[in-house]
Amino acid sequence: MHSSNGHSRVREGGPGGPDAVGSTGSVRYDDPWYDALASGWGESDPAPAPAAAPAARAEGVTAAEVYLEVQRSAAFQEVRSQYRRFVVPAVVGFLAWYIGYVVTATTAPALMARPVAGAVNVAMVAGLAQFFTTFLLTWAYTRHARLRRDRAALELRWDTQEMTRGTRSGTS
């Protein structure tokens, strides 16, 4: 339970102090529930300079400029294109497969009634295949996100938060 305290301290800019933003591989990218032993996000190493996103520490930079800059950074573009590369084809694919299934079931019942094995017919196979593809896509999505996105996204998160905090205290 307490593993996320450090986490929330980072968010609120409280007494947690400078948080770990090292873009080295040592940053933990698991969510707090899966590394209960981590003593907190904030305590590990004292902030090295953010590397994944360009540093925007200049005086007078607003939060809006920070977000625009992060959006343009190569690291963020990579996270976004990884996300879209999986999600766009997957959404098109499963929606087409589901709508095709519903339309076929309602308009061509004769086709769906064709027996396959014993009492099992095409309709039954297609229905169970819908369940199966849903489970399969769920697995594929989480695997893709875990391997291709999570680490980079977490680094960007801390970098961005570090940069916006700098702006807030700088401008106010």
Next chain:
Amino acid sequence: MTGDHQTLALLLFSAFVAVTLAITTWVSRHRHGSAEEFYAGGRLFSPMENGFAIAGDYMSAASFLGISGLIALYGYDGLLYSVGFLVAWLVVLFLVAELVRNCGRFTLADVVAARMSERPVRIAAGTSSVTVSVLYLVAQMVGAGSLVALLLGGQGEAAQTWTVIGVGALMVIYVSLGGMRATTWIQIVKAVLLLGGTIALTVLVLVRFHGDFDHLLTSAAERSGHGESFLAPGLKYGADWTARFDFISLGLALVLGTAGLPHILSRFYTVPTARAARRSVVWSIGLIGGFYLMTIVLGFGAAAIVGSDAVRASNAAGNTAVPLLALDLGGGADSTGGTVLFAVVAAVAFATILAVVAGITLASSASVAHDLYASLRRRRAKQRSEVAVARVAAVGIGVVAIALGLLARDLNVAFLVGLAFAVAASANLPVLLYSLFWRGFTTRGAVWAVYGGLIPALTLVLLSPVVSGSPESLFPGVDFHLFPLQNPGIVSIPLGFLAGWLGTVTSAELPDEAKHAETEVRSLTGAGAA
């Protein structure tokens, strides 16, 4: 249904109510009264807990009793429903769960308002969220009334009225005292009970047929009186083109509506990170998928063991298929086993309704307090704590839902649920997807997207055969129906997307690049997430 059943079922109901009330008091023992605590349970639930809670929020009595009943009566056409309810979760997983967790704080409007001029967008999104919630809530209340009256044997009006009032009062107590923390634990308890009951019945059905699924299907087809066609689509939705389009419309609403349901969206705020939100959706897909697979066995099992005619004789809509199946599996009406199983099923169904009702009430009270009250209150008015407003809102929504539930007592529950999904898909999903993914989206586009989906959806229902013009409609005496379909989804969902696009391209306001950058960066990385 003899006195034994009723006594035992009542005892189990009371046990469930006692346990959940105890949970409510236990978790609210040292509550802080902060908005974070009330709406999001402190955001400290684990993915597994939240996964069970999502499954608990989603698997309503309409699924447990309704879908098995439809399968028992119409065979394969009942199965079509469960496929839509499950596939919908891919939309949630891919496009909504993580991004909404990263961008929002408590409600759907948070995500949209971050990019737009806040007031009109909050009012629009709040209104549509409350509308969806109330429709869904009325469906559950009507279901509770007819179901409990049916299961307890008292078919009279009085039993129904008191059940609706009792369910409403209990849910208001849970929600306004316990907030999200208590509601979540009620969902978890309910999900475990429901899955346990379903697994037990499924195993008993499979044991009866010696694990031979093929034999189960052939017996079901034989006992149904329809023969082979029982196992193929077409018995319910294949009659004519109106019925076919109606089902395609419903299928669209089911698959796109889940991602716009306010009580599902609010569940993602109860976990600490987007990654935890993703893991909770994975848990819930596993649980919900397993559950719907088991309802298929139960539905065909009821057709094979009880027989379609016996099911129809007990309840024309098929809602009592599973209780009758339980009675038979336990050893028949006069045996102890049958009595116990029947009472368990009845208690589980009741717990199901109560938990779903609590979840929706909480989500809609959040919309009222966090979106509508915060935007509409007079500037001079004394600032009240948002949580206090939310508690009052929970009571108010409870009263409205009880009143509507009593009025709409004779409406078909499955229709009301389908309608709630259609409104959610037309009014909430377009604005949510546009805000997350469209760079050029503007305030006017957001407002138009919400009303452009909400108003057509509700109007088409008013003009549909559900309200007038057929013997089963709400006003059978008059006929002003112009729209042939019962479910408006196939028309109103594209209209919602179209209105959002139209509003955006016609608006004079230039889209704010920086706000879009902020939404995009935050949604994909979690920077600055609450």
